[in-house]
Amino acid sequence: MEQRYISGVEAPLLAHRRAHLLETKFKQQRPSRRHRIYFTMAGATIFIILAVFLLYGLAMPLSFVSRNHHGLRLRILHDGLAMGPSVPFDFPDPTLIRHENGTWFAFATNSGGRNIQVARSRTTNILGRWERLGIDAMPENTWTTGRNTWAPDVKRLYDGSYIMYFAGEMPDSHQHCVGVARSDKLEGPYTADPEPWVCPREEGGAIDAAGFRDPTTGRQYVVYKVDGNSRGDFSQCGTGTGDPNLKTPLMLQEVSPSDGCTKMGAATILLDRIPDLDGALIEAPELTIRPDGTYVLFYSSHCFTDPKYDIKYAYSRNVKGPYRRASKSLLQTPQFGLKGPGGASTGGEVDWDWLAFHANCKDNGRCMYITGYGQE
Numbered sequence: 241m242e243q244r245y246i247s248g249v250e251a252p253l254l255a256h257r258r259a260h261l262l263e264t265k266f267k268q269q270r271p272s273r274r275h276r277i278y279f280t281m282a283g284a285t286i287f288i289i290l291a292v293f294l295l296y297g298l299a300m301p302l303s304f305v306s307r308n309h310h311g312l313r314l315r316i317l318h319d320g321l322a323m324g325p326s327v328p329f330d331f332p333d334p335t336l337i338r339h340e341n342g343t344w345f346a347f348a349t350n351s352g353g354r355n356i357q358v359a360r361s362r363t364t365n366i367l368g369r370w371e372r373l374g375i376d377a378m379p380e381n382t383w384t385t386g387r388n389t390w391a392p393d394v395k396r397l398y399d400g401s402y403i404m405y406f407a408g409e410m411p412d413s414h415q416h417c418v419g420v421a422r423s424d425k426l427e428g429p430y431t432a433d434p435e436p437w438v439c440p441r442e443e444g445g446a447i448d449a450a451g452f453r454d455p456t457t458g459r460q461y462v463v464y465k466v467d468g469n470s471r472g473d474f475s476q477c478g479t480g481t482g483d484p485n486l487k488t489p490l491m492l493q494e495v496s497p498s499d500g501c502t503k504m505g506a507a508t509i510l511l512d513r514i515p516d517l518d519g520a521l522i523e524a525p526e527l528t529i530r531p532d533g534t535y536v537l538f539y540s541s542h543c544f545t546d547p548k549y550d551i552k553y554a555y556s557r558n559v560k561g562p563y564r565r566a567s568k569s570l571l572q573t574p575q576f577g578l579k580g581p582g583g584a585s586t587g588g589e590v591d592w593d594w595l596a597f598h599a600n601c602k603d604n605g606r607c608m609y610i611t612g613y614g615q616e
Contacts, residue, residue, distance in 0.1 A: 314616065317614050343363065378431075384419070398497060416446065437449075460494070465488060477521065490511045511537065522540065526584050548572070551570045554566065
């Protein structure tokens with residue numbers, strides 16, 4: 241092959257041409273502005289997707305905690321043998337409160353000629369021996385008939401005095417309304433206000449009030465039942481219980497922490513009866529809070545004369561709800577040899593895992609029982 245030599249004149253031209261060809265090739269290989277935008281957006285999308293997956297993975301434990309929350313399961317802490325009553329006398333609708341000296345007091349529905357019964361533990365052991373005191377915690381009547389005084393609940397106020405919520409019978413009918421009474425001493429005597437505190441007569445009246453102080457906020461509340469099943473002719477659980485539209489809602493009313501009764505805002509419905517599940521009614525609300533901040537609403541369903549009478553519970557992360565019902569009753573016939581357990585009280589405190597309630601005890605009416613409870 242003939243070898244050709246480049247002259248001095250051609251060399252610069254050839255170098256310029258090669259540089260031009262390389263620049264043209266580079267431009268062809270370099271992505272256009274549109275392509276650069278596309279690649280940038282694609283990269284950002286991939287980054288966002290990866291970030292979402294990462295955050296989701298970090299959130300998984302919280303998600304499972306939330307689901308477990310909504311699956312709160314409580315159980316009775318008992319050895320499986322038959323329970324014996326703490327107060328082996330007629331002592332219905334008991335409420336618990338601890339004295340400053342560490343002993344325990346319980347108050348109950350009228351019986352034995354007393355408007356409000358009182359019992360006391362002999363020691364600081366709540367499961368030890370109890371004695372029924374021969375006193376009437378609220379001997380005087382005001383707006384009530386002085387008969388059928390039901391379901392007292394006693395709470396200590398910030399000033400050291402005590403307030404009692406109770407259901408009193410109206411003089412002109414068999415309906416009840418909620419009243420309040422006060423005392424400087426835990427055991428009383430309590431003096432009732434001259435007028436009812438809550439009295440929705442057109443809805444059937446109100447019963448089963450219980451106080452609750454929220455330890456997370458310091459706010460004070462009272463829960464109670466609108467006694468819708470009392471409308472109609474007098475009977476143990478009222479009439480109209482077969483009506484699917486009959487309402488017996490459990491209400492929440494915020495009150496002033498200073499006096500425990502000045503209403504703050506309107507009452508809120510927490511729960512109402514479901515006929516297929518609850519029969520004639522739901523009643524006996526009791527509000528407490530678990531150490532993890534879950535609010536627990538205990539209540540009873542069916543008529544107290546019905547063998548299906550029981551203790552149920554619902555729970556929520558907000559004191560005003562919504563409350564989710566547990567999948568089964570906490571306590572019912574014939575667990576631990578009990579018949580018709582109901583009317584539960586915890587004292588409404590975060591660190592009290594005790595449950596006081598009544599159950600039928602042969603010829604002695606409805607006796608008071610006490611047991612521990614906890615989370616499964």
